[in-house]
Amino acid sequence: MSRSLAAGGKPRFSYEIGNIVYWSPGPDIAIFYDHDGQSIPDPGIVILGEIDSEADAFKKYDGTVDVTIEAAD
Incomplete structure (x- = not known):
């Protein structure tokens, strides 16, 4: 994120x-997958x-990943 x-x-x-x-402490959003x-x-x-399901799909990436988060209706 651009700011805290x-x-x-x-x-x-x-x-x-x-x-x-x-x-x-910073402008960081994290998704815990493990x-x-x-x-x-x-x-x-x-x-x-x-995340409702399949958070472990992030395990295949090493390092930072760009994601888009949208509010559910």
Whole structure:
């Protein structure tokens, strides 16, 4: 993203596969497609949404991937 978002929502320090999250220190949105058992460092993440299925499709990419996220009706 071109800029940071105003932090809102309750910060969390763990995640589930398929979570779409905002990490407030920077302008980063992340999609968790695998679980490595690690916890999230301070200041935590804010859950923005989730992928309903097949989040593991991201496993075939190495590094940064450009995606488009649209709100569901």
